[in-house]
Amino acid sequence: MSDHEVLRAAQRHTGVRAAHERPLSGEATVVTLRDGREVVVKHGPGPGAAVAEASGLRWLAEHGDVPIPEVHGADDDWLVIDYIPRGRPTxxxxxxxxxxxxxxxxxxxxxxxxxxxxxxxxxxxxxxxxxxxxxxxxxxxxxxxxxxxxxxxxxxxxxxxxxxxxxxxxxxxxxxxxxxxxxxxxxxxxxxxxxxxxxxxxxxxxxxxxxxxxxxxxxxxxxxxxxxxxxxxxxxxxxxxxxxxxxxxxxxxxxxxxxxxxxxxxxxxxxxxxxxxxxxxxxxxxxxxxxxx
The missing domain is CATH 3.90.1200.10 (Aminoglycoside phosphotransferase (APH), C-terminal lobe)
Known part of the structure; x- marks a missing residue:
């Protein structure tokens, strides 16, 4: 996957132009949007994977029992969710x-x-x-x-x-x-x-x-x-x-x-x-x- 594809996916699913990106892990990239927000753009491992993950995230988040990143969108290849900065266990x-x-x-x-x-x-x-x-x-x-x-x-x-x-x-x-x-x-x-x-x-x-x-x-x-x-x-x-x-x-x-x-x-x-x-x-x-x- 190219940097251009990652930025285009972020813009498509957020409606905001992407400014720049940095690697996160594996097939995930952190993209900074023009409005200052950061999102994670993931490339699915196979057909339907991004849509399946998006549906799971929404289902788990439905009642707010456990914090779940917001899903901005998903398609056949890409999932875009909120980026959650890392902290330490307490x-x-x-x-x-x-x-x-x-x-x-x-x-x-x-x-x-x-x-x-x-x-x-x-x-x-x-x-x-x-x-x-x-x-x-x-x-x-x-x-x-x-x-x-x-x-x-x-x-x-x-x-x-x-x-x-x-x-x-x-x-x-x-x-x-x-x-x-x-x-x-x-x-x-x-x-x-x-x-x-x-x-x-x-x-x-x-x-x-x-x-x-x-x-x-x-x-x-x-x-x-x-x-x-x-x-x-x-x-x-x-x-x-x-x-x-x-x-x-x-x-x-x-x-x-x-x-x-x-x-x-x-x-x-x-x-x-x-x-x-x-x-x-x-x-x-x-x-x-x-x-x-």
Whole structure:
């Protein structure tokens, strides 16, 4: 992508001429507009990705539970959102974020696997394709749309042997018992690893880069644990208190189900990056089978 294309996308979706740009990370660029505002211009990794991300951001922002960057526009290739200057982690921000995330999850979704309004059935998580297909129950959705497709890809690429993949088949077969108490579908960020938990200069925690869908709230919480979110104990402690105050505490033994919910991101990383993620995914599957339902 050229600098000219980036500036033109910023102007098209904001209605304001672009002054200059600077790299941010990956396929994202910060553009300063003529009126002094700064926006982020992102090039989607594939067809429909920018529109899918825009719909997810709007859906998550609907009730103001957690700070979400404003979407200025999206098209087949480009997404334009507000730029949020970076700050530092604080306990107060972490606890406010935990409470807000609990409220966001209680907004619920039409079904497990449902896409955000205006979203896509064929969506993306990072640079991997992800299918949002409504299901009546979480175990069926998780097996069919979040585990099995990535195991098949990994086997096809030689990352798992057929014997190594058998543990994932066992997990999927036992999911109704492993999943814990049933609960309604939550409105999920869907890719809440530490890199998408943005500590803003305004002393608030912002959520970026969603793979939003209707799912199980423990999935977002497990993702927060995966790559070292700062002040995580404060985030989760405030989440638990808020969930109880809102009348929907987490089901018993939720921490023992963390490996089950981490299977999805670990399998995605296996498909994208290979290496040690394949063994981490297998280890998570074995741990999931040992955990009580």
């Amino acid at each position: 306990v107060e921000a972490a606890e406010t974020f935990g409470r807000g995330l609990a409220a966001l999850h209680l907004r619920q979704a039409p079904a497990f696997g449902s896409a955000p309004p205006g979203g896509r059935t064929d969506a993306w998580i990072g640079h991997a394709r992800m299918r949002n297909e409504p299901h009546d129950d979480w175990p069926s959705f998780y097996a069919r749309c979040r585990v099995e497709p990535y195991v098949r890809q990994a086997v096809d690429r030689g990352l798992f042997s057929a014997g190594e993949a058998a543990v994932f088949d066992e997990v999927c077969g036992r999911l109704p018992a492993l999943a814990g108490a049933g609960e309604p579908p939550s409105r999920l960020h869907g890719d809440a690893w530490s890199g998408n938990v943005h500590w803003g200069a305004d002393d608030r925690v912002w959520l970026l880069d969603p793979a939003a869908h209707g799912g199980h709230r423990e999935t977002d919480l497990a993702m927060l644990r995966l790559f070292g979110t700062p002040l995580l104990d404060h985030v989760l402690g405030a989440y638990r208190e808020a969930a109880e105050d809102l009348g929907r505490p987490l089901a018993p033994c939720d921490e023992q189900r963390v490996p089950l919910h981490q299977l999805f991101p670990l399998l995605v990383h296996t498909v994208l990056f290979g290496g040690g993620y394949a063994s981490k995914a297998r280890s998570a599957a074995h741990a999931a089978l040992r955990a009580p339902g």
